[in-house]
């Protein structure tokens with residue numbers, strides 16, 4: 001069999017480890033042929049490829065980013081006019097001309113939706129979930145998430161000393177548009193005093209009260225972790241400064257969260273997902289996304305995943321335990 005692998009959407013630590021997991025298992029165990037498709041679906045449309053052999057699959061386990069490159073090209077995107085752009089025939093032609101037996105799509109929500117649309121064209125597709133945001137429906141965890149949480153936690157750790165030296169409120173914005181997973185996990189691991197995530201919303205009066213309560217307990221500084229989806233971290237910082245009278249500073253961690261080496265956990269998750277994805281191809285079980293469920297690798301139909309988001313539930317244990325310990329979630 002000949003398989004093509006592409007990575008699409010925002011990059012994250014662990015994509016190269018996944019390419020390696022798929023590629024090495026395919027070559028070594030199943031005797032398949034493997035090609036890499038450059039720059040996501042853009043490369044599929046343009047048939048821009050590179051052959052992945054044993055040599056090119058070496059040295060990838062700890063390498064950040066993606067050797068294949070990525071793009072946000074969607075062959076079925078909605079145009080501003082409201083019409084659907086349909087590049088189905090180009091996708092079908094490329095797949096056939098490349099001689100593929102299966103297309104492996106490594107990506108987040110958008111990519112899994114596109115993967116489903118490609119599978120509906122009658123082509124063989126396997127999805128592998130990735131994103132630092134951890135918001136892909138159908139899997140407990142996406143690789144990239146814990147690497148990003150480690151980086152964000154270290155950043156919060158470093159804010160503590162400067163916050164306490166200056167008696168300041170430090171607002172740190174972390175990634176996650178609709179989902180607050182990184183902010184919740186790094187906020188709790190970094191000992192943030194206030195954690196604000198899109199799923200819960202917030203009341204600025206409650207945030208300010210939590211900060212002033214700390215002052216009254218002899219703790220004149222605070223760390224506030226905010227998910228980018230709530231928007232306008234600078235407005236939040238201003239509202240805190242005005243509402244509490246405390247000097248407030250803001251930090252936007254940004255793309256640092258997405259760069260560099262995957263954590264050991266993410267490397268192993270990538271390896272497992274890559275290996276199992278290749279196993280599904282060998283069994284000709286197409287139209288599925290591999291996923292982590294209670295520490296086992298399972299598969300979920302792409303049809304079930306497409307168009308859904310996995311958000312932080314309001315009763316998440318970290319929220320419940322945080323609340324009991326006095327962490328404010330702004331609600």
Ligand code: F6P
Pocket residue numbers: 010108131132133175176177228258
């Ligand atoms: O999908 C991950 C993510 O990091 C989001 O949290 C972030 O908002 C987005 O990607 C930004 O990515 P880009 O600027 O590459 O579109």
